[in-house]
Amino acid sequence: MRTAMVGVAALALLVGCGAGQSDGRDSQGPPFPDFTGASAVPRAAWLDDDHDTQVVAGDVEETVEFWEPFLWLPNGDLVLHTAADSSGMAVYRPSEDDIIAETDDEWGEDEFGLDGVTGAVMSDEEELLSVDEHGPEEPDELVVQDFELEEVDRIELPEPDDDLLRRYQPPVASEGATMVPYYDVPNGGTDEERVYGLVRVEDGEVVADEPSEITGLFLSEDRETVLGVTSGFHAVIVDPDTGEVDEDLGELPVPREPSAMDHRDGSAAVRYEQREGDRTVYLDVAFVDGAWEHDDEASDEQVWYVDGGRVVDGRHGVEWQPDEGGDVDLADDVTDLVVAGSLIPFD
Numbered sequence: 256m257r258t259a260m261v262g263v264a265a266l267a268l269l270v271g272c273g274a275g276q277s278d279g280r281d282s283q284g285p286p287f288p289d290f291t292g293a294s295a296v297p298r299a300a301w302l303d304d305d306h307d308t309q310v311v312a313g314d315v316e317e318t319v320e321f322w323e324p325f326l327w328l329p330n331g332d333l334v335l336h337t338a339a340d341s342s343g344m345a346v347y348r349p350s351e352d353d354i355i356a357e358t359d360d361e362w363g364e365d366e367f368g369l370d371g372v373t374g375a376v377m378s379d380e381e382e383l384l385s386v387d388e389h390g391p392e393e394p395d396e397l398v399v400q401d402f403e404l405e406e407v408d409r410i411e412l413p414e415p416d417d418d419l420l421r422r423y424q425p426p427v428a429s430e431g432a433t434m435v436p437y438y439d440v441p442n443g444g445t446d447e448e449r450v451y452g453l454v455r456v457e458d459g460e461v462v463a464d465e466p467s468e469i470t471g472l473f474l475s476e477d478r479e480t481v482l483g484v485t486s487g488f489h490a491v492i493v494d495p496d497t498g499e500v501d502e503d504l505g506e507l508p509v510p511r512e513p514s515a516m517d518h519r520d521g522s523a524a525v526r527y528e529q530r531e532g533d534r535t536v537y538l539d540v541a542f543v544d545g546a547w548e549h550d551d552e553a554s555d556e557q558v559w560y561v562d563g564g565r566v567v568d569g570r571h572g573v574e575w576q577p578d579e580g581g582d583v584d585l586a587d588d589v590t591d592l593v594v595a596g597s598l599i600p601f602d
Contacts, residue, residue, distance in 0.1 A: 297559075297566045297575050298595035300324035300333055301586055308335065311585060315349035322347070322354075327595040328376060328402050329478070334383075344404055356403040378428035379478040382407070386423045386435065395423055397435060397456060410456055413464045415439045423454075427472040429481050429495040432457050436472055436483075451486055453498045463498065473516040476597040480518040490516065490525060490542070508540060508547050517598035524598035529553065539598065559596025566594050 298312045301324065308319040310333060322335035322345055332355070335345040346356040378384055383404070387396040399408040412435065415421040424436040433456040438449040453467035469483040472493065481493040483500070488510045494501040504523055507513070514528040523542035528535060536553035556569040564577035572587035 297561060297564070297585070298327055298331070299566055299573065299575075299585060299592065300327075301573065301589035301592040303586070303589070309586065309589075310347070310349055312349035315352060317349065317352055319347055319354075323591055324593040326376065326593060330381070330402060332402060333593075346403055356405075358404040376478075377425060377472070377474045378433075379430065379474070380428060382428065384426040384428060384433065386412070386426065388423070391420070395421075397426060397433065408459055410459055410461065412454055413461060418442060420444075424471055427474050427481055429474060429478075432495045432498075434472055434481070434493070434495065434498050436467070436469055438470070455498050465498070467498065468500070469493065469498075471512055475516075475518040476599075477519055482516040482518055482523070484512055484516075490523065490547075492518070504542055505545075505547060508549055509538065513540075515598060519597065519599050522599050526557075526598055527553070541599075559594040560598070560600045561596050562601045565600070566596055568592055568594075 300308055300310045300312075303309050303318075306323075308322055308324050310317045310319060310324075312331065312333070319335065323337070325334040325336040325344070327333055328346075331348075331350060333347045333349065335347055335354075337343055343357060343359045345354050345358075347353070348355045376383065381402050383400045383402065385398045385400075387398050387409075389395055394411045394414050397408075397410040397412055398406060399410075400406050412423060416439075419439040419441060421437050421439050424438075426433055426435040428434070435454040435456070436451065437454065438451050440446070440449050451467055451470050453463070453465060453469055454461060455463040468485040468487070469491070470486050471484050473482045474480070475482060481495050483491045483493045484507070485491060485500075488507045490504040490507055491500045492502040492504065493499070507525060509527055511527070513525040515526040517524045525540040525542075525547075527538040527540070529538075530536075531553070534555065536555060537557050538549060538553040539558075540547050540549040542548075556567055558568075559566045563579075564575060566585075567574045567576060568589075573585040573589055573592060575583040575585055577583075
């Protein structure tokens with residue numbers, strides 16, 4: 256459903272393989288673009304035709320075998336997840352060219368607190384959040400792990416009344432509070448009967464379980480603003496101290512849940528993702544001068560901005576476009592592309 260991706264800047268970068276060798280990497284992979292002399296480079300990872308993960312991050316360009324890219328962490332590490340013939344999760348550190356952690360656990364995007372478009376970790380702390388769903392027989396749990404996949408806390412989440420089913424949505428943490436949206440629906444009920452609510456957790460304890468108009472939450476790429484969507488499809492800024500709407504940005508022009516949201520310096524952006532025939536298309540909506548604006552048609556292209564350029568994923572491949580000029584082709588016809596970037600251009 257929904258990868259932190261933080262824009263990165265680096266100086267005078269050279270192309271080459273990392274220092275170490277460890278299981279799952281191939282230093283004899285395909286050649287990488289030459290970023291020599293660039294003032295900024297992207298952080299990107301994708302699957303190639305051999306189903307290996309290609310990584311570009313700062314001065315590291317590597318091939319990681321047996322794993323698939325999942326999300327970038329704010330500290331520069333890359334979380335990998337299971338390939339077809341293995342299971343679990345791993346953390347790859349490009350700066351050391353090493354897989355520094357592995358676990359047998361595996362999360363789906365629906366349970367993980369992340370944004371699958373921008374790849375943003377939904378916490379302003381060094382933690383990964385997920386909901387462990389157990390079904391109606393026992394309570395679901397909020398699971399907190401550090402950036403090396405070690406479990407540091409597990410909190411039992413409230414159960415609904417006996418005649419209701421509850422589905423928790425991806426959690427978001429900010430300023431010491433973790434918020435977990437959910438909806439309840441009667442047994443055998445329909446989507447039209449959903450009742451939305453929000454659980455708040457502080458210091459490892461559930462402190463509130465209350466009705467809410469918020470249906471889903473996002474954390475901005477800079478990890479400073481909690482964004483939400485209401486049942487009336489308004490985009491809102493949420494106060495993490497209360498879980499209530501702090502600012503209403505108005506009704507979104509597309510009446511459905513977005514794939515991603517971002518906010519920085521008073522600007523906001525929303526990305527929608529949808530299938531049209533055999534292709535995926537994207538529609539970006541920007542909050543400008545107090546109103547939402549967007550193109551009339553969806554596009555084949557996705558764009559991520561970093562401080563110094565942008566990464567463009569289009570029909571003809573992935574391209575790095577630095578502000579200083581000299582566009583670089585990263586790859587052709589990739590799958591599972593994960594980029595560290597924002598939906599909002601840097602000035």
